[in-house]
Each structure stands twice: as C-alpha cells, then as structure tokens.
Amino acid sequence: MTTFLNMVRDINGFNSFGTAFSDTKKSVILVQNIEQNFTVPSTENSTYKNWLAVFCFQPGASIWVALNNTAAIPGASFSDTTSELNPASRYVMGGDTLSFISTDALNEIGVIFYAVA
Numbered sequence: 001m002t003t004f005l006n007m008v009r010d011i012n013g014f015n016s017f018g019t020a021f022s023d024t025k026k027s028v029i030l031v032q033n034i035e036q037n038f039t040v041p042s043t044e045n046s047t048y049k050n051w052l053a054v055f056c057f058q059p060g061a062s063i064w065v066a067l068n069n070t071a072a073i074p075g076a077s078f079s080d081t082t083s084e085l086n087p088a089s090r091y092v093m094g095g096d097t098l099s100f101i102s103t104d105a106l107n108e109i110g111v112i113f114y115a116v117a
Helices: none
Strands: 025-031 036-039 050-057 064-067 083-085 089-093 097-101 106-116
Touching (some): 025 036, 025 097, 064 089
Antiparallel strands (some): 036 097, 050 106, 064 083, 064 097
C-alpha cells in the first residue's frame, strides 16, 4: 500500500505539521565510513508516481546523502560534491538510489516515504 502526503489540518482549517504514519519505510544502522544505499520503491498509484522522502537521523549525527550517486565524506578543502549533509526531506522517484555515509562510529537512520504527484 502507498501512503499519500496529506498534511493534517488544524482547528482553523490550515495545514499543520502532522502527517499520517507511512507504510513505506526503510532503516539501517550506518557504520563509520561504510557507504550504504538502497533503491527507492515504486508507488502503487499511477497518478502519484513520486515520493517525498523524509529523513530521520540520530540526534547529533553527520550523515552525507547522495541521490543516484555514491555519498562522499568531504575533504579538508572546498570542492564540488554530490552529497548533502543531513537533508530533512527530498523529492525522489521510484527507481532512484539513495546513498548514505558518515564518519561517526554508529548512526541510526530512517527514511519515510509519502506519495506525491
């Protein structure tokens, strides 16, 4: 089943921060300097083919995330990168690959998916 992104409305009828629990989730314990990745699943709906991926990182963690590329830990000087540090949420499509890496010893990571147009 696919959970659609549908923000809960407050008593005045405005969108709030509440969302339903999703039935499409991934989790991992990320080990220091070991890249982990997975392929984003497809939705079960032909209208809502894409996802909002909501990332949940252990507090204080530094997690680098890349889309359709290998996540990389930054070096000692500025350079171009394909990775983002601790993104909150991102628009992704079924079949995309998400890659994660960290210099921290152990980190718990969760990714929650909501179907969007």
